Amino acid sequence: MKHHHYLLLASSLLTCPLANAQTAPTSGTITYETMRRIDPSNIRINVNGQEIRPGGTLPDGRKFEVPETTEGVEKVEFGGQWAKADNGGRNQMRMFRGGPGGGFPGGGDRPGGDRPDGNNGGGERTPEQMRAMQQRMNRFRMPMEQATHTDLTTGKSFQLTTLNIDSTKKEYYQTEVTAARPADWKVTGKTKTILGYTCQRATCTIKEQPCSVWFTTDLPFTYSPAPNFTPDKGVVLFIESDDLMYRATKIDAGAVNEALLKPRADAKTVSADELRTIRQKAMATLRQQQSRDFPIRN
Template identity: 40%
Template structure:
């Protein structure tokens, strides 16, 4: 009887401490360092007439690009933050006077300034941010279109987190950023990826949406052409309002969002052409 009482007292004393060590963080930030090989075959150079032509890498152009991607989470919501190229960096093509593309692209949401043919920096007319409803496994894309310097229109579209294709588990494990991770493989764009994920965080997420695991947070992704690795998981207070999509955003379908983006880019390219100097004879 005394032994049982002693056990109960010890358990009651240390249980809060044990829970504090194993409890998952409610809010914080995961930082990923990324590396991607540039595919010049997917780039286009716009000529004086607005036509898009395949481009070749210029002398000294980098073959890979480094970038950082962060996931800021609080409760059941999160937001992706990127300090990487979100559109192509435009440059003047010396041979035809038109702009060319010499920077790596990713999601193409146009958050990065472009450089017009006369050397001036031009900002695309929209910005895109991705929010995540972690509880319902939904991705929420928010697109803000600038109509002029004073007015803008915000749109949002929702879609389920995609499931990784050809997901295969293995029995290998390792620690990344202090978390025990399990190894799996999956297929993305006809390429095989190695994925390391942890189930020690209370939600499901991948920095590459198409490589989202059935359960867990991806901490590292590797393929022949790109890689992501979580370098830091910071547990800190995050205001829930910062990871909530704007309430005033107009809900549209994925197809409508793509049409809005394409129209904005077409208008943007037209303005660039108008600002280009005429080629010399």
């Protein structure tokens, strides 16, 4: 009798999944922590009509410095044929965050930075001035938003740029993302577990820097938050190099609105060069707004 019990137990272990096995979601959200190294040559601010680049001198005599890296959070929704990553500020310098000594250009918690006399932003403000400044901050909006839509059946990605013309008018531009995996991409035999999923390690080189990419084939689609590092099969959960980092911190299963994951049908298709010009104009508008609403005092 005991012998039959043992046979039944062994049979159940072979035919039933383990209790702690993870069910792969077919729709949901992946949250990534991100880090990118900033290229100072692409950064500039406009102060009272004067363009100042990193290392330049601000009107009050201080040096304009920028942080070495920018960090953020990127959420990717997936379901059906599409995945969508909201990355509106991922590639933009956040002028009000993270400069040496504080957040605004030149440091400090207010425009103008920390003054030698101990006053932020060129002097203490009255309650009326602080209320007026808060109103300007509330009106402040980034001139553009960005999202990347990936067709999970073809692997093609499309970047959608939304220009906020004013509070009621928007313009939409779309361009296909050109992606090419590094020539020295190699899948190694190393594995590790990330968020409960078994991941394989791939190595490659980017900008002469070694890069590790960890991806799992336990999820039922292929995707990478950075298209250049997409494996033949699997979802990338961790990219690590000196200049770039994506680390998945959470995978939430759940229903998503699949219609919103697709690119907009009314977006104008433009080339990468045309989109670059559109962005430059939008950032010029932003710099003018910063100069008007948050002047740096002498």
